[in-house]
Amino acid sequence: MNEGIRLDTDFFQSTDVVSICKKLIGKVLVSIIDNHYTSGIIVEAEAYRAPEDKASHAYNNRRTARTEVMFQEGGHAYIYLCYGIHHLFNVVTAPAGIAHAVLIRALEPLDGLEIMMERRSLCKLETRITKGPGSLATALGLRTSMTGESLIQKKSKIYMEDRGIKYPSSDIIQTPRIGVGYAEECAHWPWRFYVKNNNYVSATKS
């Protein structure tokens, strides 16, 4: 399992969540859940920038029991349930009080393939193992009950690291976000980044 350099608290404190989002492409997301080590390269992610972003759950600095963790300082996990079925994993960014977050939308799997296949009920390796935010959360064993967990502490069960993976900037594509059509003028903001020609990037609805 090829140790990399853990992303520390400084990485997540910038108020430029779009830049952080772009920098996360190529970083590795690791989880150690139920004693299983699993990881994958982040190949698709989206930035959410409250208070002005209508697509964010914390739009207009709305504070509820669910969104409260988004106001914590950068480096915490925000995991919530979507459509009653899917657990979606985000990293909170910016200093405390600023509710920015990055949604991880797709991974290229690295470690723990067997476990991930089992969690996804696959008998052979298919790209859909970690394609799409709900899929990757299932593959890594991430659940809404883990929302608020720190990714920074040494004992963290969820964290990110840099293993020196780099993509040419021409291979990092920037587009509008997926599934946020309700967000009016914010819907077309190009805050989604993904790796060109990567098979694990989720399909875009045309």
Add this chain to the structure above:
DNA sequence: AAGAGGATGAACT
């Protein structure tokens, strides 16, 4: 107390 709807994915045709 009740109801609507959502940062989706899978299995269909």
Add this chain to the structure above:
DNA sequence: GTTCATCCTCTTG
């Protein structure tokens, strides 16, 4: 391309 599974959170009364 279409349908639908499925349930938590927030809003309203």
